[in-house]
Amino acid sequence: MAANYNNAAWFYDSLSRVVYGKALIDAQVYLLQYIKPNSSILIVGGGTGWILEEIARIHHSGLQITYVEVSDKMMSLSRKRNIENNQITYINKAIENVNGLPNFDVIITPFLFDNFTPAKLEAVFAHMHPLLKNHGLWLNADFQLIGKWWQNMLLKSMLLFFRILCGVESTKLPDFEKLFKQYGYKVVDSKTFFGDFILSKVYRKRTL
Numbered sequence: 001m002a003a004n005y006n007n008a009a010w011f012y013d014s015l016s017r018v019v020y021g022k023a024l025i026d027a028q029v030y031l032l033q034y035i036k037p038n039s040s041i042l043i044v045g046g047g048t049g050w051i052l053e054e055i056a057r058i059h060h061s062g063l064q065i066t067y068v069e070v071s072d073k074m075m076s077l078s079r080k081r082n083i084e085n086n087q088i089t090y091i092n093k094a095i096e097n098v099n100g101l102p103n104f105d106v107i108i109t110p111f112l113f114d115n116f117t118p119a120k121l122e123a124v125f126a127h128m129h130p131l132l133k134n135h136g137l138w139l140n141a142d143f144q145l146i147g148k149w150w151q152n153m154l155l156k157s158m159l160l161f162f163r164i165l166c167g168v169e170s171t172k173l174p175d176f177e178k179l180f181k182q183y184g185y186k187v188v189d190s191k192t193f194f195g196d197f198i199l200s201k202v203y204r205k206r207t208l
C-alpha cells in the first residue's frame, strides 16, 4: 500500500518550513533550471503542488505536465495551483498503479523515495525508468545520510511521525543512488542543502 499523506495535507508545508526553513523548497527549485521549454514532465509525489507554481514562474506556457499524487487531499490542493498556460493532467493514484503513460523528457521525484522500503523502491523505479525518454533528465531531491548523528535522528523521527500519521512504510532511507547507478544514469549536476542533509541531483538516462 502507498503511504497516504491525507492526514498531513493541511499542515505539511508549514511543518516543513518550521523544521527546514526554505531548504526543501530551495532544493527543488534548484532542479527546475534543467527544464527546457516545451518539455513533457512527469511529477510524482508533488504534495500540495507548490512546485507547479514555481515551474509556471519559469515557463508560462508550452509544458505538458503529468502530475501523479496518491493523496486525494494533496491532489485537491494541487489542483488549485496556478499553472499559467501550461497543460496538465492530474492522476490521483499511486504511480505504481498508473499504466499507459507516454514517455517524458523530464521526471521529477521530490522527496518521494524516502517513503519506500528498499523492495518497494526497486519496484517503483523499475516501473518509472521506462517512462523517461533516452537522454531525458530525472530530477530527484531527497535526504542523504553521510554520517552525522543528528541527520539519522531527524530522519528516523520524521519517518516515525509520518508512519503513525500517514502509514509511511519505510524506517530508513532506501538506497536510491544504487538504483540510478544500476540503471546506467549519468550524474549531470548535484547540490546539497541544509548542511548536507538534503541532496538535489540531476541524472541523465543512457540506454545500456
Ligand SMILES: C[S@@+](CC[C@H](N)C(=O)[O-])C[C@H]1O[C@@H](n2cnc3c(N)ncnc32)[C@H](O)[C@@H]1O
Pocket: 002, 003, 004, 005, 006, 024, 044, 045, 046, 047, 048, 068, 069, 070, 071, 074, 093, 094, 095, 096, 110, 111, 112, 115
Ligand atoms: C514527503 S511528501 C513530499 C511532498 C512534496 N514533494 C514536498 O516536497 O513538499 C511525499 C508525497 O508523495 C506522495 N506519495 C507517496 N507515495 C506515492 C506513490 N506511490 N505515488 C504517488 N505519490 C506518492 C505522498 O502522498 C506525498 O504527498
